[in-house]
Amino acid sequence: MSAPLQTIPARRGKAARVKAGQRITVVNTHGTQVVDTWAFSADDLDEWMAMEASRAWFLKLAAAVGDSFVTNHRRPILTLLEDTSGGAHDTLIAPCDAPRYRLLGVEGHHDNCRDNLHAALAALGVTAPATPSPLNLFMNIPWTADGRLSWGEPVSTPGSYALFRAEMDLVVAFSACPQDILPINGRTGQTTEAHFSIE
Amino acid sequence: MSAPLQTIPARRGKAARVKAGQRITVVNTHGTQVVDTWAFSADDLDEWMAMEASRAWFLKLAAAVGDSFVTNHRRPILTLLEDTSGGAHDTLIAPCDAPRYRLLGVEGHHDNCRDNLHAALAALGVTAPATPSPLNLFMNIPWTADGRLSWGEPVSTPGSYALFRAEMDLVVAFSACPQDILPINGRTGQTTEAHFSIE
Numbered sequence: 372m373s374a375p376l377q378t379i380p381a382r383r384g385k386a387a388r389v390k391a392g393q394r395i396t397v398v399n400t401h402g403t404q405v406v407d408t409w410a411f412s413a414d415d416l417d418e419w420m421a422m423e424a425s426r427a428w429f430l431k432l433a434a435a436v437g438d439s440f441v442t443n444h445r446r447p448i449l450t451l452l453e454d455t456s457g458g459a460h461d462t463l464i465a466p467c468d469a470p471r472y473r474l475l476g477v478e479g480h481h482d483n484c485r486d487n488l489h490a491a492l493a494a495l496g497v498t499a500p501a502t503p504s505p506l507n508l509f510m511n512i513p514w515t516a517d518g519r520l521s522w523g524e525p526v527s528t529p530g531s532y533a534l535f536r537a538e539m540d541l542v543v544a545f546s547a548c549p550q551d552i553l554p555i556n557g558r559t560g561q562t563t564e565a566h567f568s569i570e
Numbered sequence: 571m572s573a574p575l576q577t578i579p580a581r582r583g584k585a586a587r588v589k590a591g592q593r594i595t596v597v598n599t600h601g602t603q604v605v606d607t608w609a610f611s612a613d614d615l616d617e618w619m620a621m622e623a624s625r626a627w628f629l630k631l632a633a634a635v636g637d638s639f640v641t642n643h644r645r646p647i648l649t650l651l652e653d654t655s656g657g658a659h660d661t662l663i664a665p666c667d668a669p670r671y672r673l674l675g676v677e678g679h680h681d682n683c684r685d686n687l688h689a690a691l692a693a694l695g696v697t698a699p700a701t702p703s704p705l706n707l708f709m710n711i712p713w714t715a716d717g718r719l720s721w722g723e724p725v726s727t728p729g730s731y732a733l734f735r736a737e738m739d740l741v742v743a744f745s746a747c748p749q750d751i752l753p754i755n756g757r758t759g760q761t762t763e764a765h766f767s768i769e
Contacts, residue, residue, distance in 0.1 A: 422622070423664035423703040432631075432662070432717035443701065445669035463631070463662075465622035470644035501700045502642065504622040516715040518631035 374570030381564045382549035384487030386495045389537045389569055398566040399509050402529035403557030405548040406565050407466050407484040407505040410448050413540035418442045422462040422504045433462055453534040456527035461507035467550050475552045482549035491544045508533055522553045573769030580763045581748035583686030585694045588736045588768055597765040598655055598708050601728035602756030604747040605764050606665050606683040606704040609647050612739035617641045621661040621703045632659055652733040655726035660706035666749050674751045686745035707732055721752045
């Protein structure tokens, strides 16, 4: 990781342009932070990394090293090359959003991954026409053999990372998940920054 | 099921308007047919039944009788009231589309669920801004404890059905999946009609 680290501020989003062939490292700096991740074709924001197409591609609930995520046009967009985090990266759960926090009893504004996505894209000068289901890096949603899901705590350690290769020119967007009511970011109430690099 | 049965033609889509409180029965007439299913708020086509929000709502990979599917605004839209089909209804896999069939070796046109959705909506005079991940009724995608998925054959029997209550005024759309290369609709090459009623 020789490229400079960029910050995904706690409870906020950050987007960046990436060229085909470049590598993206996402670092769980403090070990407990979920990072919701989206990718869009740089040429056409209507083409995005799609969890439902990716599961059909690698035929698993979660990717392993060597697997590619594909777009809603069935083209590879990100390939997972290395992973030191323990491999709990959720493909099943929606990004948190304002209605989610209202249901959890929050009155008024609460930071949320959906708004963070669109704010991060706006800061790059691009607009996404929808909110795709994200790749929730470091988010631990265990499943049971009979299909039950639960909100797990992170298994990743401080400084662990996931490394991807960009398979097309793309826009990547991250949100350091501000969920502080469920223990998805470690103990309840804890939200931290994370980092990424592009090289 | 006293309401008249409407036909979802083999390899085609069909959409209908449904009022809050009405019941929708989807019949697997021949027992082997996957029916991709979408629902949109009648008031705002940007609000749709979202599998990623529904899994977060009922905390399972698949719904059971009594569970509600929710929208991307986290509002209940369809509740599963009865199910005589064996309960294999997939929430994980993208609808088939033109790129999917090209990857499977098809040259030229192949009927597909994505196009069927948009054609069915157009026939009702409405337009959806995206292709949400569908509820794949009667589609059997078994998972293993270690997260592997496979293309199963249907477990439903002829005439078995799933019955839903509409939780808001909505537009429902169905596609009798034209997948004839994988055995998802029973033996390879078999695609049939299905039926539904609204009462």
